[in-house]
Amino acid sequence: MTTPPVRLALIVGGEREQSTSSTIARWFAQEVRTRPEFELDVLYLSDFPLPTSGPSWQPGQAVRDVLATSVPRLTEAEAFVVVTPEYNRSFPAALKNFIDWHLSEWRAKPVGFVLHGGGIGAGLRAVEQLRMVFEDLRSGTVREWVTFHGGATAVEGDRPRDDADAKLAVTALLDELAWWSLALRHGRAALAYPA
Ligand SMILES: Cc1cc2nc3c(=O)[nH]c(=O)nc-3n(C[C@H](O)[C@H](O)[C@H](O)COP(=O)(O)O)c2cc1C
Numbered sequence: 001m002t003t004p005p006v007r008l009a010l011i012v013g014g015e016r017e018q019s020t021s022s023t024i025a026r027w028f029a030q031e032v033r034t035r036p037e038f039e040l041d042v043l044y045l046s047d048f049p050l051p052t053s054g055p056s057w058q059p060g061q062a063v064r065d066v067l068a069t070s071v072p073r074l075t076e077a078e079a080f081v082v083v084t085p086e087y088n089r090s091f092p093a094a095l096k097n098f099i100d101w102h103l104s105e106w107r108a109k110p111v112g113f114v115l116h117g118g119g120i121g122a123g124l125r126a127v128e129q130l131r132m133v134f135e136d137l138r139s140g141t142v143r144e145w146v147t148f149h150g151g152a153t154a155v156e157g158d159r160p161r162d163d164a165d166a167k168l169a170v171t172a173l174l175d176e177l178a179w180w181s182l183a184l185r186h187g188r189a190a191l192a193y194p195a
Contacts, residue, residue: 005039006181008032009077013084013095015045020116023155024148025083028114031170032081037178041073045094050101052093067101074105079112079181080139081173086117086126099133106137108193110180112144112173118151138193142180144173 010029014021025042032040048070051063059067074080084091099106111134115123124147131141146169148154153161160166 003037003182005037006178006185007076007078008038008040008177008181009074009080010040010042011080011082011095011098012042012044013082013092015092015094019085020148020152020155021083021085023158024114024116024160027155027159028081028083028146028170031167032174035174035178038174041077043070043073045098048098048101050097052097055101070098071102071105074102077105077109078185079110079177080106081112081114081177082130083114084116084123084126084130086115086119086121086123089125091126091130095130096133099137103137106134106139108184108188109139110142110177110184111139112142112177114146114148114173116148116151116154118149120149122147122149140180140184142173142176144169144176146170146173 010025010032012021012025022044029040029042032038048066050066056063082095084095087093113127113130115127117123117126127145134141146166148160148166150161155161
């Protein structure tokens, strides 16, 4: 019996106009599409205008309409990769807002990171903080990651300047993510998650 592909949601965490995040995300998406064990969905935060006043249990119709597009896509996902820049030693507020508006959709699923920052730290501080956020949401973050430093200079045209090294990191990340995704697919099917 063939194993159905892992449904991977790529969340683009930077949403500035012509952002480095979107260039890196487009390149990463191309890399994922070379791997038949994944089925990719790409989510841009700008497509989900959710209030920054925080999640509400009784949202108005406009918010319900937005959630009606985000919730099914996150629910169907079996794994996530978040592309995030580092802003002031953390991750973007818009990304946290999007994460906070969802809850069980993240649970018992693996999360990987593609990170970038202006400094040599390459966004590591943003990701270490994101790991805590996802731990609270009962997701499992994976160790391997793809990192870029130098901000906009990390990319040249539509790809990373150091393509070869980045591709090796992508392979390691996707290999680890595939393992966790399949293990947790079976785990979720076999065992109820403790309430
Ligand atoms: C408001 C703001 C704060 C930033 N703070 C940091 C930072 O603390 N550390 C860092 O390495 N880079 C920092 N940067 C640089 C960005 O992380 C870097 O240029 C990134 O590639 C920008 O991604 P984007 O175009 O998707 O926003 C900051 C950029 C902005 C706009």
